[in-house]
Amino acid sequence: MMNKPNAIVFFDLDGTLLTSDVTVAKSTIDAIAQLKKNNILPVIATGRTVCEVQHIMHQSNIDSIIAMNGQSVFYQGEHIFSNNIDPTVIERLVNFSKNQKNIPVAFYNDKLMRISELSEPAKVFYAYLKQNIPPVDINTYHHAPIQMLLLLCQSGEEHYIDLFPELTFVRNTPYCVDVFNSGGSKAFGIQKLLENKGFSGIPTYAFGDGLNDIEMFQLVDNPIAMGNCVEPLKKLAKFITDNNNNNGIENGLKHFGLI
Known part of the structure; x- marks a missing residue:
């Protein structure tokens, strides 16, 4: 991937990148591969911790992550931020x-x-x-x-x-x-990534379904809610895609012309 991506897409995991049986759909894996070919950076943004989701990162071929609701940030395997509790x-x-x-x-x-x-x-x-x-x-x-x-x-x-x-x-x-x-959120971690890598001015997208995606939806340029999302996210979304078991990621990326 070139130094500066053409766009960045953040993916929540549970109920979003993952189907109900806690796996990544083949349509999603293929869509992420196409994103990378198009010089678009995929990033996981989750409440979970890195050691907990290694298998998902491997399966989806995503090596950048905003973990623990923005408390730890890795870019292409490089650790760039931690927010330790006293x-x-x-x-x-x-x-x-x-x-x-x-x-x-x-x-x-x-x-x-x-x-x-x-x-x-x-x-x-x-x-x-x-x-x-x-x-x-x-x-x-x-x-x-x-x-x-x-x-x-x-x-x-x-x-x-x-x-x-x-x-x-x-x-x-x-x-x-x-x-x-206090003040931590997925949006907080995303800002740390953008600042650290000098990614200002690059279009940002985010897929999510839960309450811990609200700040992320308020921050990115193009928030995309899953069909199975909680009600408050629908009001913030630019687009509501299909649910996590029905090619929601692939269809949302296609809607915005990212793949």
């Missing part, structure tokens, strides 16, 4: 979760995922993701930088918001809430 803030949150709310916590960075305890909410959440449950280590943050926490719960996150103004809380699935530094 360990003293993590300690306060872990203690509050354990002693006041009985809500388990997960700890994420680019290389590892750990949980505070092997609990029913952890089993339910990772079964929902079709993933193995990470190892237990409540002290992970003492010996590794952490860029994102998860509250493994179906409700109760409202109790944290006033107590932890340093953090942002975004419900990403029915079973978990993503937690990261």
Whole structure:
């Protein structure tokens, strides 16, 4: 790929780049290959962490990623940004979760995922993701930088918001809430990528379906909502494509003449 792409396309994963069986459709793989031939940069933009999605990056042949809702950024395999959470803030949150709310916590960075305890909410959440449950280590943050926490719960996150103004809380699935530094979002990570690589003035597109795609939709030139998206995204979208199981990515890219 040339130094400056002709355009950049950001793809959310769950419900967007991935079908309901958590794989990448052949039509999507072919569309991404065509994008690259057209000197257009594909970038994953996800709430998930890098180690969690290596197989998807390999399958889709995408090597740039905005991970953990903008808290870590890689461009063509090169790590260019991390937004670590202050360990003293993590300690306060872990203690509050354990002693006041009985809500388990997960700890994420680019290389590892750990949980505070092997609990029913952890089993339910990772079964929902079709993933193995990470190892237990409540002290992970003492010996590794952490860029994102998860509250493994179906409700109760409202109790944290006033107590932890340093953090942002975004419900990403029915079973978990993503937690990261205040002001963080996929849009924040996208801006870091554009600034770091000098990509100003290049047309930007984004595909998404969930609430954690709102800031990204507000930032890019051409937001494209999946047919299966949440209602608030429809209002922000320039185009609503088909759903994630029905060639939504390919059809959206064709609509904008990118492939």
